[in-house]
Amino acid sequence: MKERIEKKIPVNALGCMCGTSMDGLDLALIQTDGERIYSFGKSSFKEFSESEKKMLRGCLGRWQGDELVSKANDLITNIHIDEIKKFKADIIGFHGQTVAHDPENKRTHQIGSGDQISSAVKLPTVWDFRTADVKNGGQGAPLTPFFHFACAKYLGIDEVVAFLNLGGVGNITIVDATFESPELNGALLAFDTGPANGPIDDLMFENLKKHYDLDGNLASRGKISKSLISEFLSDDYFSTDPPKSLDRNSFKHFQMLLRRLPLVDAVATATAACVTSVALGINQLPNKPTKILVSGGGRKNKTLMKGLKTTLELEVSDIDDYGMDGDMLEAQAFGFLAVRVLKGLQTSSISTTGVQNRVSGGIVSYP
Numbered sequence: 585m586k587e588r589i590e591k592k593i594p595v596n597a598l599g600c601m602c603g604t605s606m607d608g609l610d611l612a613l614i615q616t617d618g619e620r621i622y623s624f625g626k627s628s629f630k631e632f633s634e635s636e637k638k639m640l641r642g643c644l645g646r647w648q649g650d651e652l653v654s655k656a657n658d659l660i661t662n663i664h665i666d667e668i669k670k671f672k673a674d675i676i677g678f679h680g681q682t683v684a685h686d687p688e689n690k691r692t693h694q695i696g697s698g699d700q701i702s703s704a705v706k707l708p709t710v711w712d713f714r715t716a717d718v719k720n721g722g723q724g725a726p727l728t729p730f731f732h733f734a735c736a737k738y739l740g741i742d743e744v745v746a747f748l749n750l751g752g753v754g755n756i757t758i759v760d761a762t763f764e765s766p767e768l769n770g771a772l773l774a775f776d777t778g779p780a781n782g783p784i785d786d787l788m789f790e791n792l793k794k795h796y797d798l799d800g801n802l803a804s805r806g807k808i809s810k811s812l813i814s815e816f817l818s819d820d821y822f823s824t825d826p827p828k829s830l831d832r833n834s835f836k837h838f839q840m841l842l843r844r845l846p847l848v849d850a851v852a853t854a855t856a857a858c859v860t861s862v863a864l865g866i867n868q869l870p871n872k873p874t875k876i877l878v879s880g881g882g883r884k885n886k887t888l889m890k891g892l893k894t895t896l897e898l899e900v901s902d903i904d905d906y907g908m909d910g911d912m913l914e915a916q917a918f919g920f921l922a923v924r925v926l927k928g929l930q931t932s933s934i935s936t937t938g939v940q941n942r943v944s945g946g947i948v949s950y951p
Contacts, residue, residue: 585708585950589674589926593617596625598673599919600664602681602696604752604832605781605881606640607795608632610915611667618923619765621738627912630667643683644833647693653683660696665704676701676709677922679914685714685831687723702949710922712947717932722939723829726755729774729936730924731917733759733766739906746866746873747903749914750882752832754780754862757936758873767930773869774936775826778861780882782832783839783854791847797855800887806852812841816857822864827938858882859891866896875899879910921946 589595594617601610609632613625632640636659643656660681668676678701680694698711714724732747736759747757754777763771781796784803788794797803816838821828833839838857842850866872875898882888883902893900903910924931925946932939 586926586948589708592674593923594622595674595923596672597675597677597919597922598668598671599677599915599917599922600668601679601915601918602660603914604682605785606632606637606681606752609663609667610912611671612909612912612915612919613671613673614916614919616734616920616923618920618927618929619734621734621920624909624916626671627909627915628667628670629911630663640681640683643695645684647684647691653695656681656683657695657697661700664696664701668701668705673707675922675926676705676707677918677920678709678711679713679918680711682832685724685829687718687829690718692718692724698947699949702951706951708926708951709949710925710946711949713918713921713925713931713945716943716945717937717939720939720941720943722932722937722943723827724937725776725829726757726774726936727921727932727945728755728914728917729757729759729772730766730931731920732757733761733772734920735908736761744871744873746876748777748862748876748878750780750858750878750880750888751914752780752782752785753830754778754858754882756862756865758869758871760871767933769935772933772936773826773871775828775865776830777865778821778830778858779835779838779854780858780880781885783835783842783857784851786839787842787847787850787854796881797851797885800855800885802848803852803855803885803887806848806850808856809845809849809853812838812845812853813856813860815841817860817864822861826865827936829937855885855888856891858888859895862892863895873898875901877901877903877906879903879908879913881911883910
């Protein structure tokens with residue numbers, strides 16, 4: 585089957601992504617040979633029910649062997665099977681739902697079974713993208729930079745550009761599009777900037793049973809706690825050189841302190857923390873981008889985007905303005921990466937995750 589698919593390349597790859605916001609499943613088709621993007625196709629979003637979200641949140645920080653994790657594993661697998669069957673694809677890129685991430689101890693945990701998905705949908709399925717990276721000394725995240733490099737080429741960009749994704753956690757890729765390929769030294773630099781929507785969404789849900797701050801309306805009315813922002817930025821993470829990565833709950837102490845503020849001020853401060861951590865990360869770069877293209881749910885937060893545009897001395901744009909789908913970029917990335925894994929191509933580098941050896945991360949399961 586592998587040979588049959590390789591003969592068809594470029595293929596229609598279906599990327600499936602459950603992000604750190606834990607709100608649902610993104611699915612997106614991409615036609616690619618794993619190096620170049622030919623076109624983008626159909627996409628969809630399957631929102632998790634309230635009970636499903638509760639179960640997944642309950643799994644945070646848990647590892648294999650836990651009873652709740654076992655139930656959630658089946659849940660994620662079955663949701664994927666149902667949704668994948670609605671698409672016509674040649675190969676599946678299945679990321680799974682991250683519930684724990686501990687690269688310092690060379691472990692990361694995404695739930696869902698690529699084996700079961702492959703058997704059910706009768707298609708090759710690439711999964712477990714992060715384990716090989718962390719076992720070889722990498723952070724296991726972010727894994728989107730090689731795709732971002734292809735996006736820059738697809739958009740015809742020939743300068744230094746940043747792709748900023750604002751999900752539960754913020755991550756950024758600096759692409760020097762003057763290079764010919766992403767494997768070359770200096771072509772890419774990537775790291776997690778800090779918490780993004782995660783603390784905001786948690787505050788909104790805990791207090792108002794809402795999943796996000798619509799348009800950043802609450803944040804726009806609050807008073808930012810400058811002392812709390814200063815304490816937040818004193819965390820050792822921000823003085824650590826990239827590449828580096830975070831777990832969704834890496835800033836538990838900061839989140840605890842936010843809860844002591846009035847809700848409107850807490851949301852404003854959490855929003856400002858995202859902005860300041862992005863600005864700090866960019867200011868530390870030796871090779872600064874001329875523009876930032878923003879994807880993920882955070883780009884819909886007007887207060888957050890206004891903060892970025894005010895704080896950063898460069899062009900900040902919603903990636904949708906460039907004809908891309910900012911909601912589906914990460915799903916598309918794992919479709920792209922699935923083809924790279926199938927071909928044995930590199931999926932991360934020392935400048936994107938800190939991985940010490942050349943890896944093509946991922947397991948390929950065949951029906």
